[in-house]
Amino acid sequence: MRRASRTAPAALLLPALLGLLFLDLPLVxxxxxxxxxxxxxxxxxxxxxxxxRLSLVCATSATAVSLVLGVPLAWLLARTRFPxxxxxxxxxxxxxxxxxxxxxxxxxxxxxxxxIVGRWLDSAFGLTLPFTTAGVVVAEAFVAMPFLVISVxxxxxxxxxxxxxxxxxxxxxxxxxFRRxxxxxxAPGVAAGAVLAWxxxxxxxxxxxxxxxxxxxxxxxxxxxxxxxxxxxxxAAIALSLVLLLVSIAVLAGLRxxxxxxx
Amino acid sequence: xxxxxxxxxxxxxxxxxxxxxxxxxGLAACSSSSSTGASAAGSxxxxxxxxxxxxxxxxxxxxxxxxxxxxxxxxxxxxxxGTSVKFNFGGSSALAQSIVGGAPADxxxxxxxxxxxxxxxxxxxxxxxxxxxxxxxxxxxxxxxxxxISSLKDLAASGVKVALCAAQVPCGAAAQTAxxxxxxxxxxxxQEQDVKGALTKVELGEVDASIVYQTDxxxxxxxxxxxxxxxxxxAVNDYPIADLAKAPNSAAAKAFVxxxxxxxxxxxxxxxxxxxxxxxAAGSxxPAASGSxxPAASPSA
Amino acid sequence: xxxxxxxxxxxxxxxxxxxRDRRDGLDAQLRVNRPDFTLDLAxxxxxxxxLALLGPNGAGKSTALRALAGLLPLDGGRxxxxxxxxxxxxxxxxxxxxxxxxxxxxxxxxxxxxxxxLDNVAFGLRCRGRSRRESRAEAAGWLERMGxxxxxxxxxxxxxxxxxxxxxxARALAVRPRLLLLDEPxxxxxxxxxxxxxxxxxxxxxxxxxxxxxxxxxxxxxxVLADRLVVIEDGAxxxxxxxxxxxxxxxxxxxxxxxxxxxxxxxxxxxxVVLADGTELATAEQVAGPAFAAxxxxxxxxxxxxxxxxxxxxxxxxxxGLDLHGDLVRAELTGPLPLAADLTPSAATxxxxxxxxxxxxxxxxxxxxxxxx
Numbered sequence: 027m028r029r030a031s032r033t034a035p036a037a038l039l040l041p042a043l044l045g046l047l048f049l050d051l052p053l054v055x056x057x058x059x060x061x062x063x064x065x066x067x068x069x070x071x072x073x074x075x076x077x078x079r080l081s082l083v084c085a086t087s088a089t090a091v092s093l094v095l096g097v098p099l100a101w102l103l104a105r106t107r108f109p110x111x112x113x114x115x116x117x118x119x120x121x122x123x124x125x126x127x128x129x130x131x132x133x134x135x136x137x138x139x140x141x142i143v144g145r146w147l148d149s150a151f152g153l154t155l156p157f158t159t160a161g162v163v164v165a166e167a168f169v170a171m172p173f174l175v176i177s178v179x180x181x182x183x184x185x186x187x188x189x190x191x192x193x194x195x196x197x198x199x200x201x202x203x204f205r206r207x208x209x210x211x212x213a214p215g216v217a218a219g220a221v222l223a224w225x226x227x228x229x230x231x232x233x234x235x236x237x238x239x240x241x242x243x244x245x246x247x248x249x250x251x252x253x254x255x256x257x258x259x260x261x262a263a264i265a266l267s268l269v270l271l272l273v274s275i276a277v278l279a280g281l282r283x284x285x286x287x288x289x
Numbered sequence: 290x291x292x293x294x295x296x297x298x299x300x301x302x303x304x305x306x307x308x309x310x311x312x313x314x315g316l317a318a319c320s321s322s323s324s325t326g327a328s329a330a331g332s333x334x335x336x337x338x339x340x341x342x343x344x345x346x347x348x349x350x351x352x353x354x355x356x357x358x359x360x361x362x363x364x365x366x367x368x369x370x371g372t373s374v375k376f377n378f379g380g381s382s383a384l385a386q387s388i389v390g391g392a393p394a395d396x397x398x399x400x401x402x403x404x405x406x407x408x409x410x411x412x413x414x415x416x417x418x419x420x421x422x423x424x425x426x427x428x429x430x431x432x433x434x435x436x437x438i439s440s441l442k443d444l445a446a447s448g449v450k451v452a453l454c455a456a457q458v459p460c461g462a463a464a465q466t467a468x469x470x471x472x473x474x475x476x477x478x479x480q481e482q483d484v485k486g487a488l489t490k491v492e493l494g495e496v497d498a499s500i501v502y503q504t505d506x507x508x509x510x511x512x513x514x515x516x517x518x519x520x521x522x523x524a525v526n527d528y529p530i531a532d533l534a535k536a537p538n539s540a541a542a543k544a545f546v547x548x549x550x551x552x553x554x555x556x557x558x559x560x561x562x563x564x565x566x567x568x569x570a571a572g573s574x575x576p577a578a579s580g581s582x583x584p585a586a587s588p589s590a
Numbered sequence: 591x592x593x594x595x596x597x598x599x600x601x602x603x604x605x606x607x608x609x610r611d612r613r614d615g616l617d618a619q620l621r622v623n624r625p626d627f628t629l630d631l632a633x634x635x636x637x638x639x640x641l642a643l644l645g646p647n648g649a650g651k652s653t654a655l656r657a658l659a660g661l662l663p664l665d666g667g668r669x670x671x672x673x674x675x676x677x678x679x680x681x682x683x684x685x686x687x688x689x690x691x692x693x694x695x696x697x698x699x700x701x702x703x704x705x706x707x708l709d710n711v712a713f714g715l716r717c718r719g720r721s722r723r724e725s726r727a728e729a730a731g732w733l734e735r736m737g738x739x740x741x742x743x744x745x746x747x748x749x750x751x752x753x754x755x756x757x758x759x760a761r762a763l764a765v766r767p768r769l770l771l772l773d774e775p776x777x778x779x780x781x782x783x784x785x786x787x788x789x790x791x792x793x794x795x796x797x798x799x800x801x802x803x804x805x806x807x808x809x810x811x812x813x814v815l816a817d818r819l820v821v822i823e824d825g826a827x828x829x830x831x832x833x834x835x836x837x838x839x840x841x842x843x844x845x846x847x848x849x850x851x852x853x854x855x856x857x858x859x860x861x862x863v864v865l866a867d868g869t870e871l872a873t874a875e876q877v878a879g880p881a882f883a884a885x886x887x888x889x890x891x892x893x894x895x896x897x898x899x900x901x902x903x904x905x906x907x908x909x910x911g912l913d914l915h916g917d918l919v920r921a922e923l924t925g926p927l928p929l930a931a932d933l934t935p936s937a938a939t940x941x942x943x944x945x946x947x948x949x950x951x952x953x954x955x956x957x958x959x960x961x962x963x
Contacts, residue, residue, distance in 0.1 A: 131489060135493065138493055140494040140495070156490075157450070191687070192702075193713070193717075195688075195690075195692060196688075196693075197718050198714075202717055210704040213704075238479075239480070240481060241477070241480055242480075250482070254458075256383065257380065257458050258403075258457050
């Protein structure tokens with residue numbers, strides 16, 4: 027470690043610093059141009075806090091959904107062999123490359139009230155997802171889950187599968203081995219994936235507005251509020267963005283220290 | 290003089306070719322207006338008195354103008370060989386902000402005077418903006434109008450899901466004006482960021498109705514139906530256009546604005562459902578408002 | 591997968607072995623097809639017996655171990671433990687590892703890094719449905735037996751190699767397996783630790799009432815720890831017998847080179863190990879209590895007359911057999927201290943060695959090593 031800090035070669039240091047600058051200058055710009063004096067007034071409205079609350083609730087719920095569905099999916103991809111596995115892996119990562127708006131339309135086609143599954147949900151349970159808070163969670167989970175799956179699959183691949191064998195020889199079923207051995211072993215990977223997924227869900231815009239629409243207090247998350255504020259009041263949009271930024275930095279910094287120990 | 294002649298002959302030929310293409314595509318309304326446009330282009334009003342144009346014209350235009358302006362751009366390029374028209378379509382307010390922020394644009398066509406004002410307030414226009422078209426509202430319903438919506442009042446009925454544009458964007462502001470005029474209070478299930486978002490939800494049947502522009506209904510004909518309502522006259526949306534103060538290609542910018550406002554340009558716009566400022570101001574519902582094709586094309590229909 | 595002929599042979603074999611005395615213990619015919627070789631190995635052991643699979647890397651030792659544990663499916667043959675068939679591909683029977691009464695000590699132990707030593711040992715008991723408190727109490731007992739009571743709360747990362755090995759052994763033994771498998775149990779340890787751990791492991795294996803099979807490429811480990819050696823090469827057995835039998839009568843050059851060790855068990859007394867019959871072997875090291883004395887066949891010199899000089903260990907023996915292995919002759923000698931001696935063919939001719947010839951064998955104390963047992 028000492029050696030690395032002493033002799034970082036310029037060929038690495040220079041692009042690294044440029045990269046840092048590139049990533050953080052826009053944030054600096056946001057801070058510089060922030061309407062600090064109007065800020066209290068901008069943030070006085072209930073709608074801001076409602077959007078923030080909704081954002082946090084939905085991003086956290088979407089992360090929970092991603093964990094419940096994504097961790098087993100990652101396990102399936104990392105630990106088993108089945109025909110068409112490569113295709114399945116590609117399909118899992120598809121939401122990463124799909125423009126979120128298209129993802130939102132796709133969700134409508136499936137889970138909308140005229141959708142393949144949505145029609146049945148509607149007639150059987152009276153359940154409609156579009157334009158509801160649950161719809162926001164669905165849209166965010168759709169976009170965020172691939173991050174979790176990829177991260178957890180990578181951690182599983184790096185983890186020694188022989189620990190599962192050791193557990194088996196001690197009488198653990200595959201499920202027990204997964205729960206009591208594998209999962210704790212890949213916990214840092216799961217945590218990292220969850221943080222990524224949460225961050226992605228928090229910033230999610232396209233799929234959300236397409237699938238869940240935009241209604242204050244119900245489906246209007248911070249990014250939606252920011253976008254609409256941008257239409258006629260850029261200062262308000264910056265103010266909202268600052269709040270979102272601050273909250274996410276606080277949460278991410280807090281989690282990183284706690285979950286991964288060594289950053 | 291020789292060059293002008295050649296150019297005008299070329300122009301006529303291209304216009305004829307375009308007309309043929311449009312005919313082949315079955316756009317009857319379009320073809321008829323193109324032929325009138327070709328004769329208009331033959332008149333010296335557009336280019337003969339000006340020096341030869343060249344280079345790129347960068348046009349920032351409201352998203353709702355995408356279809357018509359793309360067509361106008363091609364025609365302009367054909368009429369002025371050596372020029373090339375580049376478009377940046379987007380939300381009017383976002384475009385206005387990037388122009389104020391220094392984006393290298395020649396022409397700005399906005400969907401509302403308010404957004405144009407952002408630019409004029411910053412002394413960003415070279416000449417006073419002029420309203421070149423107006424757009425009126427219509428209720429968009431899924432194909433076949435399953436909820437039998439016939440007026441704004443029907444939108445307030447329980448069990449009818451409505452998507453409106455958010456009040457912050459022009460179509461939302463216009464819809465609010467119309468609803469106020471009708472004395473109807475509607476609680477939408479969603480306030481969309483733009484008119485396309487609202488249309489998508491109608492198209493997929495996720496909502497039962499939305500209030501959008503006539504031009505949008507017309508562009509999506511076949512997938513959605515439009516329902517006219519009288520209060521639309523009270524919420525007409527003006528589209529201003531202007532060449533910009535910092536235009537890199539000022540001459541071409543002025544020529545493009547003139548071309549849009551020319552009879553040929555107007556023909557393309559009205560065919561798409563826009564109304565000329567004068568016609569809409571007269572207050573008499575034009576044939577286009579009822580969703581029927583333009584009069585020139587009706588004999589063929 | 592199994593060809594019918596094989597299966598028939600196997601059945602015949604089984605029928606012969608089905609006597610009452612063979613009901614208990616391990617009775618396995620392992621057949622596993624791997625890309626580079628086929629393992630085809632018969633293993634039999636009575637309860638309390640320690641079997642060592644000895645062979646070079648890639649011989650199929652670990653494959654055999656994995657097949658016994660159920661981590662690798664059999665392609666043929668049959669596995670029976672205490673009269674219960676655990677695997678029989680012909681009958682499509684393959685008991686998964688978690689339902690086999692088998693414990694495994696893995697080469698690098700594979701202690702769960704997120705659990706304390708205590709919870710590692712308690713893991714198997716918990717999996718078998720015991721309560722947390724009960725499991726922990728029993729695990730604590732195992733750790734105490736291993737002399738690790740004060741390390742119960744430590745994570746594996748904080749244990750020394752020897753401690754980790756003992757925790758792994760305790761973890762495997764805690765579930766009271768009927769078959770204990772040890773994969774290179776000492777390979778991960780440094781030379782010093784290895785000596786201590788080997789002693790302890792030997793003691794625990796001696797106490798273990800069921801079958802133990804250990805895999806090793808180290809002949810000393812095999813000879814010290816096992817009652818019987820099974821030497822395998824290319825997936826097949828090349829020789830089996832007690833360590834003494836194998837080292838004195840190696841069947842192949844490979845075994846001769848591999849198992850080149852004379853090993854005796856006795857009691858350490860100063861610079862000597864006294865064997866059960868009173869024979870005394872002077873050794874380089876001092877060991878008190880139960881001890882091994884070992885020296886390689888090459889350290890033995892043979893003489894027709896009682897030799898004079900510095901050699902402390904001199905025994906009158908009789909040549910029982912002579913085998914040429916490569917460019918060496920290995921002489922099998924019987925008498926008060928049966929041992930193996932390596933000499934050159936010319937020396938053997940000079941001494942006119944033939945079976946029945948009486949000879950004096952001399953071993954330098956400096957080449958005779960003592961290990962605690």
